[in-house]
Amino acid sequence: MMSIFTDQEKIKMLQDLVQIKTVNSNEEEAAKYIAKLLLDHGIESYGVKYDEGRVSLVADVKGQDFGKLLVLSGHTDVVSEGDENLWTYDPYGAQIVEGKMYGRGTTDMKAGLMALVIAMIELKEEGADFNGTIRLAATIGEEIGMYGSKQLSEEGHLNGADGFIIGEPSGMDSIIYAHKGSLQYEIHSYGKSAHSSMPHLGIDALQLLVDYINLSNEKFQEAFAKGTNEHLGDTLNINTVINGGAQINSVAEKVVMKGNARTVPEVDNQVVLDCINQAINEINAKGKGKLELNILQNNYYAISEADNTLIQALQEASPVENVQPIAISGATDASNFGRISANYDLAIYGPGSLSLAHVVDEYVEVQEYLDFINIYKKAIKEYLAI
Ligand SMILES: [Zn+2]
Numbered sequence: 488m489m490s491i492f493t494d495q496e497k498i499k500m501l502q503d504l505v506q507i508k509t510v511n512s513n514e515e516e517a518a519k520y521i522a523k524l525l526l527d528h529g530i531e532s533y534g535v536k537y538d539e540g541r542v543s544l545v546a547d548v549k550g551q552d553f554g555k556l557l558v559l560s561g562h563t564d565v566v567s568e569g570d571e572n573l574w575t576y577d578p579y580g581a582q583i584v585e586g587k588m589y590g591r592g593t594t595d596m597k598a599g600l601m602a603l604v605i606a607m608i609e610l611k612e613e614g615a616d617f618n619g620t621i622r623l624a625a626t627i628g629e630e631i632g633m634y635g636s637k638q639l640s641e642e643g644h645l646n647g648a649d650g651f652i653i654g655e656p657s658g659m660d661s662i663i664y665a666h667k668g669s670l671q672y673e674i675h676s677y678g679k680s681a682h683s684s685m686p687h688l689g690i691d692a693l694q695l696l697v698d699y700i701n702l703s704n705e706k707f708q709e710a711f712a713k714g715t716n717e718h719l720g721d722t723l724n725i726n727t728v729i730n731g732g733a734q735i736n737s738v739a740e741k742v743v744m745k746g747n748a749r750t751v752p753e754v755d756n757q758v759v760l761d762c763i764n765q766a767i768n769e770i771n772a773k774g775k776g777k778l779e780l781n782i783l784q785n786n787y788y789a790i791s792e793a794d795n796t797l798i799q800a801l802q803e804a805s806p807v808e809n810v811q812p813i814a815i816s817g818a819t820d821a822s823n824f825g826r827i828s829a830n831y832d833l834a835i836y837g838p839g840s841l842s843l844a845h846v847v848d849e850y851v852e853v854q855e856y857l858d859f860i861n862i863y864k865k866a867i868k869e870y871l872a873i
Contacts, residue, residue, distance in 0.1 A: 491528075491612045492605060494857055498588070500524065501601045501856060502581035505590040509564050514627040514635075517563040518544040521604055521625055528608045535638060537627055543635040544625040545644050548611045554619025554871055555649040557797075559607060559863070560636070560820055561600025561837075562629030565592035566845050573847045586853050593851040595844035599654025599837030600625060602856055606863035615864075617871035622648070629820050633786055636820035640827050650797040650832035650870060651824050652863065656839030659807045659855060659862075662798050663835035665718045665814040668750035668788035668822060670759055673743055673781040674699060674767070680733065680740035689738035690776040693731060696742050699766055699778055700726060706762040714753025718790065718814040722754035745783075749816055752788055760785075789821035790814075791833035797870050798834045804865035806858065810836075817841070832870075836862075 507517045522532045525546050532546035568578035568591045576582045576589035607621055626635030639645055657663055676696040681689025711722045724746060731742025748759040767778045793812040802810045821833055838855045
């Protein structure tokens, strides 16, 4: 395959991106780096500012004629490196040892993002024949809040998109066509403290929360039984963290619980929220103590056909024989992209492995990264074929 860049140049560009520290912030620096790279090859881009230092990037390469709009997307933020002393290699060094590039964000997902950027530049520079538009969407804040994809979707930057390739780490053997939604929330329980020998003088926030747990579980059970998705299974809710009370001989004045629901289209985020709110309202109506809901993240499911034309194009472009379309539980920026239109082709396919995301000594196989550039180029041409 024709190539504008040498392998060494492609590797250096990924190293540059990994070396820009974008832990849940500072994505503007990464956006500027990519914008400069694009401009060096005649591709204009524009930034979409979310907050100080936080800018998503959008850029188009247009084909000969009108046709499909294919969005190539990756997030520029990474999660924290944690305790740096636990790392064998500098988490922002992008050091290559025995074919593996180490560093925070190598797998999740700067390799996927840079592979998409390079594919886009090379197709443009090669004067590739295709119809339609290739649009890069480099998003901020995917790891916490999915702010970039939410903003790009709500402000209309991706309107009319027919397909999305998201370069999250799937490895070469499988392509993700669907994932569950994720609702993260807190229930705040307010009571009134009193000495534990005279509990009638107080209001027990802990007991109030126990009542909530029992009542909400009844409602969840009933609501969740109303639908199963053939690809994603059932909606689930699990209460994961509980904190509260002050000391052993006092009635608890405040208790906070965290919960996480994983949702499917048949029983979506709103159904879960309705159950929670009904349980809260019924308990609050008794007039003893008070419960409040605080939503932390509300990410929707994303779902496409397992054999959509974008997945077919990627399967054909991949050197792997039988790339399997799969559905997963974890959410991605597709949670927001999927709400733009009812029918779209989704393919989450990129270098690296989910098991290496967010871990100490995160790495990506350099050869896999290079291979994905060629997979993307072939698949994009096929999807936007004349
Ligand atoms: Zn990611």
